[in-house]
Amino acid sequence: MIDASLPPILEVCGLRKIFGEQVVLASVNLAVPRGSIVSVFGRSGTGKSVFLKCLAGLLAPDAGEIRFAVGLLDGFRGRSSYLFQGNALFDSLTAFENVALPLEQTTRFGRREIAQVARDALKSLGLDKFADHFPAQMSGGMQKRLALARSLVTRPELVLFDEPTAGLDPPARSAVFEMILRYKQEFDFTAVVVTHDVPEALAASDRVALLEEGRIQFEGTPVEFAASDDCIVRSFGDNIVTLRTDLEK
Amino acid sequence: MMRLLQAVGQNSLATVAGLGDFTAFASRAVAAMPATRKLGRRWIRAVHEQGVRCVPVVTVVGLFAGLVLGLQGYYVLARFGSAGVLGTLVSLTLTRELAPVLAALMIVGQAGSAIAAEIGIHRNTEQIDALITMGIDPIGYLITPRLLATLIVFPILTVAFTLVGLAGGYLSGSVLLGLDSGVYWSAVHSAIRPADVRECLLKAVFFGVITILICCHSGFTTHRRIGVSGSRAVSVSTTRAVVLASIATLATDYLITSFLV
Numbered sequence: 001m002i003d004a005s006l007p008p009i010l011e012v013c014g015l016r017k018i019f020g021e022q023v024v025l026a027s028v029n030l031a032v033p034r035g036s037i038v039s040v041f042g043r044s045g046t047g048k049s050v051f052l053k054c055l056a057g058l059l060a061p062d063a064g065e066i067r068f069a070v071g072l073l074d075g076f077r078g079r080s081s082y083l084f085q086g087n088a089l090f091d092s093l094t095a096f097e098n099v100a101l102p103l104e105q106t107t108r109f110g111r112r113e114i115a116q117v118a119r120d121a122l123k124s125l126g127l128d129k130f131a132d133h134f135p136a137q138m139s140g141g142m143q144k145r146l147a148l149a150r151s152l153v154t155r156p157e158l159v160l161f162d163e164p165t166a167g168l169d170p171p172a173r174s175a176v177f178e179m180i181l182r183y184k185q186e187f188d189f190t191a192v193v194v195t196h197d198v199p200e201a202l203a204a205s206d207r208v209a210l211l212e213e214g215r216i217q218f219e220g221t222p223v224e225f226a227a228s229d230d231c232i233v234r235s236f237g238d239n240i241v242t243l244r245t246d247l248e249k
Numbered sequence: 250m251m252r253l254l255q256a257v258g259q260n261s262l263a264t265v266a267g268l269g270d271f272t273a274f275a276s277r278a279v280a281a282m283p284a285t286r287k288l289g290r291r292w293i294r295a296v297h298e299q300g301v302r303c304v305p306v307v308t309v310v311g312l313f314a315g316l317v318l319g320l321q322g323y324y325v326l327a328r329f330g331s332a333g334v335l336g337t338l339v340s341l342t343l344t345r346e347l348a349p350v351l352a353a354l355m356i357v358g359q360a361g362s363a364i365a366a367e368i369g370i371h372r373n374t375e376q377i378d379a380l381i382t383m384g385i386d387p388i389g390y391l392i393t394p395r396l397l398a399t400l401i402v403f404p405i406l407t408v409a410f411t412l413v414g415l416a417g418g419y420l421s422g423s424v425l426l427g428l429d430s431g432v433y434w435s436a437v438h439s440a441i442r443p444a445d446v447r448e449c450l451l452k453a454v455f456f457g458v459i460t461i462l463i464c465c466h467s468g469f470t471t472h473r474r475i476g477v478s479g480s481r482a483v484s485v486s487t488t489r490a491v492v493l494a495s496i497a498t499l500a501t502d503y504l505i506t507s508f509l510v
Contacts, residue, residue, distance in 0.1 A: 056382050081382060088379035091370075102383040104287050105390065154383070 007069060009034040009158055009190045010055070015064035017050055024050050026214030027064070032158075032207075034069065037184060037191045039201035041236065042211035048194040049085070051211065052162050055192065056082045068158075080158040081151040085166050087143050089135040089150070095122060096131040099150050106154060121153040122146075124186065125179075141172055148179065152187050161193040165200065173197050177204040198236075202226065210236060274388070274466050278396050281389030288394055295398035299360040299461070303406060306355050311410035314347055315339060315417020322418070323426050332428055336436025339418035344445045348411040349403075350502050353456035356406060357494040361464035364395060365490035368468030369483035377469070392465045396458065403457030404450045411449065448509050455501055460494035467493065 010032040017025040024047040032038050042048045053059040055066060068080075081102075090098050100118040103109055109117065122128045125145045135143055144164065151159055161180065165173040177200045184191060195201050202208065202222040210218040210225075210233055218225065218233045225233060282288070322338045368391060371377050380387040415437060423430045467490035474482040 053378075056378075058378050058381060082379070084375050084379060086375060088375035090376055090379075091374070092367075102385070105385045106383065160382075 007034075008032050009069045010192070011065075011067045012055070013065045013067070015051070015054060015066065016062045017047070017054060017059060018062050023214055025054070025061075028211070028214070028216055030209055030216055030219065032190060032192055034190055035188070036206040037180065037193060037204060038207045038209065039193045039195055039205040040209045040211055041195065041198055041201065043236070044196075046211050047214060048211055049162055052082075052160050052192065052194050056080070056160055058082075079156055080160065081154065081156040082160045083147055083151050083162060083164055085163040087135070087147040089143060089147055091135055094132050094134055095127055095138070095146050098135070098146060099153050102150065102154050117153060121149045124183075125149045140168065141175070144168075144176060145179070148183065152183060152189070155187060156189055158190045158192070161191060161195075163194060163196070165195060165197050173200050177201065180204060212236070270470075271462070271466050274392075274469070275462050277388045278392040278462065278465070281386055281393045282397070284386065285389035285393050288397070291390070291394035292397050295394045296402055298363070299356060299395070299398050300402035300406065303356050303359045303402075304409070306359050307352050307406045307410050308413045310351055310355050311348070311413035312417040314351055314410075315343065315414035315419075316421045317417075318342055318347070318414070319418035319421030320426075323422050323428065332422075333432050334436055335418065335422045335428055336433040336438075337440035339422070340415060340437040340440045341445065343411045343414040343418075344441055344449045346502070346506075348414060349407050349449055349452035349456055350498060352407045352410040352453065353403065353460055353498045354495055356403065356457075357460045357464065357491055357498070361460055361494050362487050362491050364461065365464045365468040365487045366483055368465060369471035369486040372469060372471040373479060373483060388469075392462075392469070395461055395465060399457030399461045400454060403453040407449060407453035448505075451509075452502060452505050455505060456498050459497050459501055463494040463497055464490040 008031040010030075012028055012030045015025055015028040016023075028051060030038075030040075040048055040051065050059060054061050090101065093101065096115075096118055099121050100114050103114045103117055107114075119128060119131065122131055125148060127142065127146055127149060130138060130142065130146075135146065138146065164180070165176045168176060177197070180191060180193065181204050183189075193201060193205070202225065205222055207220065208218075208222055208225045209216050212232055218228060218230060220228075228234065318339045319335065322335050322342075323332055326332045326335055326338065368377075371391065377387045377391070380390055419430065419433055422428045423433050467486045468483075471482050471486045474485050477485050
């Protein structure tokens with residue numbers, strides 16, 4: 001539930017990122033209300049992942065500001081988490097160790113407490129029976145859930161999802177968005193989701209934004225997006241739906 | 250001509266920038282020590298990775314180095330009627346030069362390459378980025394335990410190399426070629442001074458710190474390899490790590506020796 005009385009948890013103003021001579025993000029402005037799911041759409045190569053990596057502090061912007069509710073990024077690190085497109089699980093650690101790692105390294109919990117919290121996180125994502133498995137021994141969907149468990153174990157206020165449905169089949173894509181919704185209710189976080197999956201994201205998001213030509217071309221509710229007469233929004237939505245339909249045939 | 254000058258200039262600048270980057274990396278690895286949590290467990294793992302796994306290769310190479318030294322030394326010294334000082338030759342050669350250098354090269358080949366590859370894969374699969382987003386310092390988590398492990402692993406393996414090498418020299422000189430064993434061990438005993446042992450251990454520590462840092466840095470910067478990416482970049486980083494660490498071992502050996510001689 002979005003609390004309109006609260007200031008946005010995240011505000012991006014005039015974000016600019018250039019690689020060599022290529023302007024990837026020209027000037028991105030976006031506000032993320034606390035407690036919401038905001039999906040950012042865009043074609044491949046429009047800089048969605050670059051945008052998310054700037055938010056996570058993995059890339060330094062060339063200009064602009066990223067303001068979190070509590071201040072600058074450094075103060076926010078540890079209260080946000082990032083779900084990577086490729087999951088970025090530690091392949092030499094078991095599922096349990098993957099989930100326990102952020103607790104061991106960033107909290108003052110004792111060994112028993114860490115074990116308990118990690119086991120609870122695995123259980124809540126249906127992975128408690130696979131605690132001793134290595135990521136390579138798990139299916140793609142289980143790895144995604146494990147990555148989500150690791151992201152949520154420290155109870156972050158903001159979770160950044162980078163293409164969480166990449167490489168998944170249509171039922172699995174819907175399941176991922178259902179999972180985000182379910183765990184958002186359980187863990188009460190704010191989510192920024194970068195995705196290609198317009199229909200699923202429209203169903204799950206509180207707000208959506210369209211990133212094209214280095215700028216946010218549209219920002220609003222899913223209903224406003226679907227009803228928009230803006231030619232860029234229309235062409236994007238129609239093209240994606242057509243492509244999806246063709247591929248699924 | 251201009252192109253040549255330009256290329257030389259660019260390479261020189263890149264070398265200076267690389268050295269600066271390496272120095273900053275090493276400083277961060279040292280500075281991360283107090284802040285890194287659960288260091289003990291990862292230090293033990295690093296000691297196992299660098300130390301225990303390298304024991305077979307270090308002892309086998311040490312044995313053959315001693316055997317060859319004993320063999321060559323015996324025949325050369327016998328020409329001058331000085332076969333009795335074979336123990337002196339073998340022990341001083343091993344303690345002051347061969348043991349620290351060859352042990353370091355073997356550890357680089359076995360453990361250093363594995364470290365570069367492992368960290369390179371961490372980089373390629375965004376595991377290092379994941380650590381950053383979790384608020385974990387990747388240098389403190391991945392590099393510092395390995396750096397601390399060198400302080401114990403390299404000296405111990407160098408001593409092991411020396412002892413096995415001395416036994417190898419005894420095998421070829423005394424058992425195979427007939428030099429009296431009492432003469433051999435007596436020469437060994439009287440030749441090695443505390444200063445030689447100090448030089449040996451000092452070199453071992455220096456080689457350990459420098460080579461493992463080079464291997465870690467090479468893996469950590471896998472994403473910066475120009476013209477290659479993915480598994481090829483990991484392969485380039487691993488090769489680069491072994492080559493640079495080997496050169497650094499010999500260069501450092503020369504510098505330390507020139508100061509201590």
